[in-house]
Each structure stands twice: as structure tokens, then as C-alpha cells.
Amino acid sequence: MTFVxxxxxxxxxxxxxxxxxxxxxxxxxxxxxxxxxxxxxxxxGKPIKGDHVTGFGTNSxxxxxEGSEIREMIFTLAPTSSDExxxxxxxxxxxxxxxxxxxxxxxxxxxxxxxxxxxxDQEVSPFAQYSPQKMHVSITxxxxxxxxxxxxxxxxxxxxxxxxxxxxxxxxxxxxxxQFDIPIAQ
Numbered sequence: 001m002t003f004v005x006x007x008x009x010x011x012x013x014x015x016x017x018x019x020x021x022x023x024x025x026x027x028x029x030x031x032x033x034x035x036x037x038x039x040x041x042x043x044x045g046k047p048i049k050g051d052h053v054t055g056f057g058t059n060s061x062x063x064x065x066e067g068s069e070i071r072e073m074i075f076t077l078a079p080t081s082s083d084e085x086x087x088x089x090x091x092x093x094x095x096x097x098x099x100x101x102x103x104x105x106x107x108x109x110x111x112x113x114x115x116x117x118x119x120x121d122q123e124v125s126p127f128a129q130y131s132p133q134k135m136h137v138s139i140t141x142x143x144x145x146x147x148x149x150x151x152x153x154x155x156x157x158x159x160x161x162x163x164x165x166x167x168x169x170x171x172x173x174x175x176x177x178x179q180f181d182i183p184i185a186q
Contacts (some may be wrong), residue, residue, distance in 0.1 A: 039077045041151070041178035043090065043120075044170060050080040053183065058091070061147050061184045063098055070115055073098050073139075073147065077180055078123075093119045094151075100139050105132040105153075120155050120173055128169035130155035135175070144184070151178035 037059040039050040053060045061075035078091035095117045096103070103113045118137060120130040135153035142148075155173040157166055 037080075037183060038181040039179070041077075041092075042176040044174055048079045048090070050078055052080050054078075054080060057185060059180075060182050063184060071098055072096065072115055073142075073184075075147070075180075075182060077182075089122070089124050091121050091123060093117075093121070094137070096137070096139060098142070100142050102136070102138040105135040105137065107131075107133065118151070118155070119158070120175075122169060126165040126168040128161050128165050129158045130161075130173050131158040132156075133172065145186075146181065146183055148181040149179070151180075152176050 037050060037053050039059055041048055050059045058076050058078045059080065061073050063073050064071055072095050074093070074095050076091050076093045078088040080088070095115060097113065097115065101113075103116050105113070105116060105118060116137075118132050118135050122128040122130070133154040133156040135151065135155065137149065137151045139147060139149045152175055155175065157169075157171055161169075
């Protein structure tokens with residue numbers, strides 16, 4: 001039993017080290033169409049931007065395989081820094097159909113788009129999660145290797161945000177001038 005725990009810990013340590021090594025960013029960037037990525041927005045008055053794909057695939061899209069129960073495009077956008085150890089303050093996760101289109105999301109209304117979602121996670125204390133109050137997302141271009149689009153609107157605390165966090169975090173996140181041009185990982 002002890003050997004299994006040690007082997008599991010060693011495997012996890014190797015995975016974490018590989019995830020932090022310079023070669024992983026290069027491998028993910030190569031897999032994701034060269035790694036050229038562009039993302040920017042103004043959230044609650046603060047400009048943010050991401051300019052490269054990270055080792056964990058942030059700022060690149062993945063598409064579920066043909067035949068999947070739900071065929072969708074999933075991507076996370078987060079600020080990037082030349083400092084590899086820097087942690088982004090927030091991240092935005094998008095789930096959308098694999099097609100161009102314009103979507104207006106309001107609360108949990110799925111009539112606008114079944115299986116569409118935008119989630120904003122505040123990654124620093126107080127760890128809060130937000131979902132659309134009213135969000136406009138447009139997928140303006142979709143090719144085999146890239147996806148581009150725009151987004152703006154307001155997000156509010158999701159039902160999963162605990163009461164203690166609601167007292168400390170901003171209740172609404174205003175998103176303006178959002179845009180992305182990111183690779184699709186193959």
C-alpha cells in the first residue's frame with residue numbers, strides 16, 4: 001500500500017514538473033496551431049489580456065470528438081504573463097456549438113443556445129464564480145485551426161458562490177470590449 005502511494009506521488013510530481021517545464025508550453029503551442037493567441041477585455045474597468053497559449057491549454061480551444069454526446073467547442077481565456085509562475089486573477093470558460101453564430105445569454109435561459117455557457121472564475125481570494133446575467137457572444141470566424149470572436153455583458157454570482165464570498169467579492173462583473181483570436185488544439 002505504501003509503495004502504491006509513493007508511486008502515485010512520484011507520478012504526480014513528474015506530471016507537475018512537466019507541466020511547469022518550458023517544453024510543455026512549446027508542445028501545447030505546436031499542437032494548438034502555433035500558439036499564436038490574442039485575448040483582451042475590460043472587466044470591472046480593468047484591462048486584461050492574454051497573448052500566448054499556456055502549458056495547460058489556456059487561450060486555446062478544444063473541440064469534442066465527432067460522435068460525442070455533446071458536440072461543442074470549449075476554451076478558457078485568462079491573462080498571461082512572461083512570468084511563468086504568475087497566476088491569473090481570473091479566467092473565463094466558454095462552451096459553444098462548433099459553428100459561427102451570435103448568442104445572447106441571459107441567466108440560465110438555454111433557449112438562446114442549448115449547451116452554451118460562459119463562466120468567470122475569480123481565481124484569487126475571495127474565490128468567486130459568476131454566470132451570465134446578460135452576455136453577448138459572437139463567434140465570428142471558425143476554421144479547422146482557429147476561432148475568433150467577441151463578447152461583452154454582465155455576469156453575476158453563480159448559485160455555487162458561498163454566502164461568505166458574496167459578502168467580500170463584487171456581485172457583478174461588467175465585461176466590455178472582449179475579443180479573442182485563438183488556436184484550436186488538434
